[in-house]
Amino acid sequence: MNFSDTLLFASGSLRGSRSRTLLMMLAMSIGVASVVILTALGEGARRYVTGQFSSLGTNLVIVLPGRSETAGINPGMLLGQVARDLVVDDAQALLRSSAVRRVTPLAVGTAQAAHGALNREVVVAGTGADFLAIRHMDMGQGQFLPQMDFNSAMPVCVLGDKIRRELFGTQPAVGEWLHLGDRRFRVIGVLAAQGESMGMNTDDLVIVPVASAHMLFNTQALFRVLIEAKSRDMIEPAKRDTENILMQRHGGEKDVTVITQDAVLATFDRILGALTLAVGGIAAISLSVAGVLIMNVMLIAVAQRTQEIGLLKALGAPPAEIRRLFFAEAALLSMAGSVVGLVLGEIGSLAIGQMYPSLPVAAPWWAVLAAFSTALGTGILFSVMPARRAALLDPVMALARR
């Protein structure tokens, strides 16, 4: 019996028992579809987080004051010293590194903002002109802070979109005066609305020059220093230079923590990758359940078609041929089920993508491939026993039954 005849005969017997075939295909396709949809969701979550991180800025290196020690006692702690403050001159000094493109200090505090009769508590960020570029933000109206020395104060501010709405309403904000604490600032620009990213809502922010913020809060300390490396490959050198420069400036003490966005990103990437695998694995269990179902139904099919198998043997089909026929049936069945499942899975992913447009839902190619081959594999694996049983059937007994 040649290959195409085997397939034809097998597909004929599948068509012969339609409801059995449809039910098995359904089981198979649900398994495949769940693998596709679940891995698509996991992959979507991973890409979502990755996207969020890169919206923070690319090639970002962040300096935090203080050192997170995990072992031993810092001698300073015994003397009652706290970590040395990070100051604007530190930030200025970091520009010496050849790996660094931009640097901006960041001082954060809260202050009472008032315009006319309206006032509210706002988060004030004191920073430099490069903040906009480093954080990939866009202006809505007016200008951002001008390029100037980190040490010179200037009574200008840039508003987040929400602050503008709440304090100015429909009035134009640019050019107006805004009271922050006991000082007045001229509004020179408004940020474009951009929503939340990584827990920091820039819509809710008032940005002033860093020196002005220091005057406002009466401190010299910085909350962060944001550094943009020249390229992805320069992130590590930038981090090293930053650590060296700050160590020199702080009397040889390593009292800052330098983190790279890459490291954080890689961690999240790993966690979410593992999550995707785990979810995909759970879905794969449903696939193997479908495999067991196929075995069950194939066994019933062998019992139901005892006579036909006996006849095929009498007509001269060797045992191997009978086995091949049942394999072909299982393979066709799981193939059809897989294709239907893949289509269902893609449709489901699309539907979820429609419902949550911010989530980039798409099954990774390896999951699609794995689902397909697992389905085919289980289908064939679980048909080994039924096929064997059919091949070993005694033709005399098989034909004796009416």
Place this chain on the structure above:
Amino acid sequence: MIEFSQVSRSFTVGDQQVAALRNIDLNFTAGEYVSIMGPSGSGKSTLLNLLGLLDRPSSGVYKLDGMDVTTLDDAQQAQVRREKIGFVFQFFHLVPRLSAAMNIELPMILAGIAAEERKERVSTLIKSYGLSDRADHRPDQLSGGQRQRVAIARATIMRPVVLLADEPTGNLDQTTGKEVMALLEQLVEQGVTLIMVTHDPMLGKRASRQVGMVDGEIVADTRGTK
């Protein structure tokens, strides 16, 4: 052409050995028309199964066309069945989901014969068996006589050297039974060897050689009284 020497077949029932055939010596020559008769349990069906290689003897040697077929493995026996033996069953055993033409084609599909040749041979045979208008019908749309004619067509499509029939008219009424017998006998006239098992003496007497069996032994072997 068919040589049985000292062929026995016993079955284990519970813890007892039950002999279905005891030391049978039997020869058939090509073109013979043989009926095997006997009461139920006389071993005639077992004999037919052994002849058709559906079963293996417990002891003894079976030579078909001069070849010892008892020592062949399953796959080789299947090939012998495919090429040299045709079966006609009491209950037709047609594949219900296949059309009459497809049922007739089945042995050739199993033998791996090319599709064009298959179609040609099937259509010739269908015409000569008077089934032309029934070729695309499924078995459940055929009458009993038509079903058996399809089954006979299927048994002869590979041009076997021997045709084994197990109560070929057992499930048919008198008239159609006669038609089917006429068809089988027509095949004998064309040179086919026909070995038929029946318990109907009227039917058995039509054969040119009649073998009688009781309790697994041959008790009569008469020729040519027709």
